[in-house]
Amino acid sequence: MAAQNSQVHLVIGSHFEDIELVQIVVEESLRKLELDDEVAHSISLAVGEAVANAIKHGNRQNPEKRVEIDFGVDDNEVVIEVTDQGRGFDPDNVDDPLVADNLLRPNGRGILFMTNFMDHIDFSFKQEGGTVVTLRKRLPSAAMAPGPSEEN
Amino acid sequence: MAAQNSQVHLVIGSHFEDIELVQIVVEESLRKLELDDEVAHSISLAVGEAVANAIKHGNRQNPEKRVEIDFGVDDNEVVIEVTDQGRGFDPDNVDDPLVADNLLRPNGRGILFMTNFMDHIDFSFKQEGGTVVTLRKRLPSAAMAPGPSEEN
Amino acid sequence: MDIGVRKESGVTILEPKGKITIGVGDIALREKVHNVLDEGEKNILINLAAVTTIDSSGIGELVSGYTTVTNRGGKLKLLHLPPKVQDILQITQLVTVFEVHDDEGEAVSSFG
Amino acid sequence: MDIGVRKESGVTILEPKGKITIGVGDIALREKVHNVLDEGEKNILINLAAVTTIDSSGIGELVSGYTTVTNRGGKLKLLHLPPKVQDILQITQLVTVFEVHDDEGEAVSSFG
Ligand SMILES: Nc1ncnc2c1ncn2[C@@H]1O[C@H](COP(=O)(O)OP(=O)(O)O)[C@@H](O)[C@H]1O
Ligand SMILES: Nc1ncnc2c1ncn2[C@@H]1O[C@H](COP(=O)(O)OP(=O)(O)O)[C@@H](O)[C@H]1O
Helix, strand or coil: CCCCCEEEEEEEECCHHHHHHHHHHHHHHHHCCCCCHHHHHHHHHHHHHHHHHHHHHHCCCCCCCEEEEEEEECCCEEEEEEECCCCCCCHHHCCCCCCHHHCCCCCCCHHHHHHHHCCEEEEEECCCCCEEEEEEEECCHHHCCCCCCCCC | CCCCCEEEEEEEECCHHHHHHHHHHHHHHHHCCCCCHHHHHHHHHHHHHHHHHHHHHHCCCCCCCEEEEEEEECCCEEEEEEECCCCCCCHHHCCCCCCHHHCCCCCCCHHHHHHHHCCEEEEEECCCCCEEEEEEEECCHHHCCCCCCCCC | CEEEEEEECCEEEEEEEEEECCCCCHHHHHHHHHHHHHCCCCEEEEECCCEEEECHHHHHHHHHHHHHHHHCCCEEEEECCCHHHHHHHHHCCHHHCCCEECCHHHHHHHCC | CEEEEEEECCEEEEEEEEEECCCCCHHHHHHHHHHHHHCCCCEEEEECCCEEEECHHHHHHHHHHHHHHHHCCCEEEEECCCHHHHHHHHHCCHHHCCCEECCHHHHHHHCC
16 A cells, blocks of 8 residues: 555554544544545444454454554545454355344344445455455545645 | 553554644543543653654654554553654754753754653664654553453 | 433333444443333333444344343334434334334324 | 734734644744734734643744744743643743733733
8 A cells, every 4th residue: 555645554452442542543534634524424433343343253352362454545545454363254154134034133234334334345364364354435536635744 | 562451553654744643542542541631631742742753853754654653551551652764863962952052942842841741751773773762651550441341 | 321211101211322332332222221121111212312323233232122122022112313323224224123203202102 | 723813002912722733833823923023013922821732843933933033123922821831831941931921911011
């Protein structure tokens, strides 16, 4: 992600209470892009779901295991990667929470949230173990990020 | 820093505008410790000074160069490390901003801020280049951090 | 999370404020619903007007609450959905599950 | 950063709000002081009551402003220091440099 004009990298332990910290970083980073509040809120929600899954399913709440969040802005897109140290899973083999039989399940809606709130989501799996969720959202061109600041 | 019960790692590019992001992360992390507002504010200010120096003197505002911030809480101490990719300097050879001749200089007060707001500050230099500023502040025992959360 | 509790004509009204999200408000909401049931109340109306954010765990707790209350022969209904929560009930198709009201008086009397 | 400007009996009162910190308010303050000087005004009173945070760059801009104004034969004084700013002027020993007032009327007449 070298050509990006904004890049923040954050690493937390596997504590649910740190999800808010991640969301604050995302919201603060989005604030500079002057995105619509609704859009910023939904990106923040999607990231929260990805980090919750990384902690819960990936790292199984082992506090020693880390979750890494890469927040980047390309010319026209916000790209957030969430990486855990878990064993991965088969995204094609996840129950559909919209099927009538599953409607009353207490969980299984996180990926649905992510796909609804982002333009594109993608899972990849590292050779050495670990899931990477990549969340992408195109920016309206009016909300383009300014280039790197040159103030002194 | 493996035995710490809270640890956040943040990496930013060399943009002054990201100092606020770092401070927000620090303040949010301190909020959980229920520290006195004054104390939290002064830690945040000290970290801001360290990051400003890392960007300005260390990385010389080269946006490609990174500043890393490690925020940790030991049993009784907040420890923040700020690392840049610069060439280092000689801390014993920095002008004293309190000497009468220097009082009207427009700069040279950042380290003074850090030493005043923290209990201990320390500079170290990496073999491969890069300055590490370590900022420490003891916590009043009443404000001890809770252990890793076990909620599900 | 702060959850207000009131009673109106045999209906217990829960009023959560702020976030119903993983580790923040989800467990608090679950516990509150269980407390109400343990006190023998069966009709629960959750006023979501002051909820700023709900994530999939929070939605999960609403669904669990609904199931638990229904299984015990009671009713759980929702009042005053903020637009964000409304959107999420659409996305999750839970609009087909929950009975939602906009008026407290009507909601209370609907428990009959 | 938002910096209000008023005039009282030949004194220009600057009222910065929020943060005077690197990249946020430091340059804005410098520019405002220069603007005032360029308009031929020489007496500047900076009301710091609404400043929430000042860092070493912000302090540096106050000192630069002081030096620039003094070199042009004017005076720069401070009004209403919040406790945090007061502490920092102590730490930096700039209390010995700046004339500080608590009362706007007295501050304005002190320019004589
Ligand atoms: N990072 C991850 N590592 C391992 N498994 C995952 C991860 N993310 C999602 N999953 C799997 O996908 C399923 C569906 O996830 P999701 O839709 O977020 O719902 P929920 O988290 O409520 O189960 C999870 O139950 C889990 O099996
Ligand atoms: N991270 C760093 N890398 C290189 N030099 C540094 C660094 N931090 C501080 N210095 C040196 O120490 C001096 C004093 O720093 P400081 O007290 O913060 O004042 P200022 O930044 O205003 O000059 C700087 O001018 C610089 O020469």
